[in-house]
Amino acid sequence: MAMSTRTALGSAAVSALTVLGLVTPAQARRVDARPDTAELGRELRKLEWRSGGVVSMSRIGESNQGRPVWGARVGHGPVRILYITQQHGNEPLGTPAALRFLAATGVGRTAAQRWLRSRVTVDVVVRANPDGHEHDWRYNHDPSARPGHGKPRKGYDLNRYHDPHIPPADNPATEAGLIQRHYAGFRPEIVVDYHMQGRYVLGDGREITASLMWPTTPGVTPSAGAFARQIAVVAQRAMTAAGGTVTQFPGGEYRGIARNAYGLCGSGSVLVELSDLGAEHERAQIDSALRAMLAVAWSAADGSVERVDPGAAERLPPRGEPLPDTDTTERAAD
Template identity: 65%
Template sequence: MRCGAVERGLGRTAVGSLLAQRNRAADLVVQSYSGADSCVMAKSTRIALLSVAVAVISVLGFVAPSQAAPPGRIDPRPSTAELARKLDELQRRSHGAIEVSAIGKSNQGRPVWSARVGDGPLRVLYVTQQHGDEPLGTVAALEFLREAGVGQSRYQRWLRSQVTVDIVVRANPDGHELNWRYNYAPDAAPEYGEAGKGYDINRYHDPAVAPENNPATEAGLIQRHYAEFQPQIVVDYHMQGRYVDGGGREITASLMWPTNRGVTPSNLELAKQVSVVAQRSMTEGGANVSQYPGGDYQGIARNAYGLRGSVLIELSDMGSQHEQAQIDSALRSMSAIARSAADGSLRMINPAEADAIPPRGEPVPQAAAAGTHSD
């Protein structure tokens, strides 16, 4: 147990019977191909494809428990204390498959949590809620941890043997409690942020700035955690305003790969492949996914960690009536990225398919008046 300080308490009930049925179906396939080769990832971020037998698992589609919506209504905005209780419950129920630890503390002294599942050679990092008022990726991460870590089905054991997924769960707890975008640094005069409030921590990931010199405390924590974990894949979950596509249909999510000119061709290729996996999985659940028109500033996590294959996923803020669907959409992407990395199908994707994802269109008129999020 990596974290002895997590508060103990009650959390959500176990995954429903439909998810259990899907896991049993996954077991049959994994059992059939239990002799297949393992997936190995070198430090150069090259993923060696598994044998065709294991790839068949993904092709047949039996190992996609996230295709079933999470059972019951999920609280989209748990308090930071409740988040700690939920993480502790997941850790206890996983019997060692999930490890929770604090990577540091926010400016107001709240823990910033890491939750890790699996011990495979391929390392994936998900980051949620860098902006405090963008909460849905955090609760999707809890559902992913439950799906991957709570249980001993053959699929779950196989997935955990192939990948290690680490999640910075709610990178900005102060911003969440204050219900604003920034961290808490009221005495700062930030280049990116708001005087009297704090820093926009997603502008302070420049690899040229050492974590100990980072003025945005929580960004420095993520930098240090990244350096220690050394992931091959990074996905950063945010929320955006409301937009339509070229045909007038509302966009439910947007994504983008790194666009900084310093990103190597191999890292850009991998990030585009991850983007295609995310777009496909979310679309299968009914989402309408576009490209995100992001900039190339290297202090943004998408570019900073792409300088070393990082992807941005923006869930549209469509109102409370759509929040459960948006949580499920984020969960689908998390599950599909981990699964495709584990079974080798990720590297079979033509990265040029990412360029065919349609651009984001104009703001929804009534939403434009209320302002929009940015990455």
């Protein structure tokens, strides 16, 4: 059972990458890992145009400093998936991966692409925290705030302000409120939130390329918890197949963390933390995130995610020790 599931998933992932046109190395060179937010808007407009409107962008709201927070949609199928990137401004690589995901699934009219788009609707909040990106820090921009979670004179930690008990209108963290509103309107079955962590090694010396976690807060239904672990396994296998080393992420129980909050709301909710391996590995890390995005969409489309053993997630190793001389203080938590 486990073996046949793995084989089915493996072939689904392979066909997702080949048929959906995983970009060539030449194309990958053109990916800007850190487009500014105006450039990001231009890239999304270009995707709308190149896809003939199959990819559609929307402005889900404005940051505290007036920058657009962009949403993008691809597909029109019954299974709804939400990807979120860059809640923490200084964790950038999910954003270029999302641009590549939109291109791979939205630009082109192959049978596989059209089939995928008929099965899933994928919304992406592309760079949830444009002010934090601009300032190259974790927080949003709210220097007069005295945040319970965040940094005085900087702003709120957006990934602590998704608690379903806080209505968006009362949410002090503006951009987290935008995500809450978007979630409430879209009601996705699947939510995957892309972050970045420091550098860690396993006991055998292998460096970790990504860590994953599912909801860990009391009150998440067993079925939502199991579904999240199935999604995590799909993401892990896609990243491992590309040479990655993936572990569990030691995340906390706090309800305001998106991973926990959207699990409490009933979605299969997963955190992906890409390791910050340095400039020479950025393209590989973007590629790895793209593979996870494609595999999750594909497995939701063909239903193979529901046949995955959720226990495989719990058998992933814990994250391991930080590399010496790396700063893990700010990125110790999701």
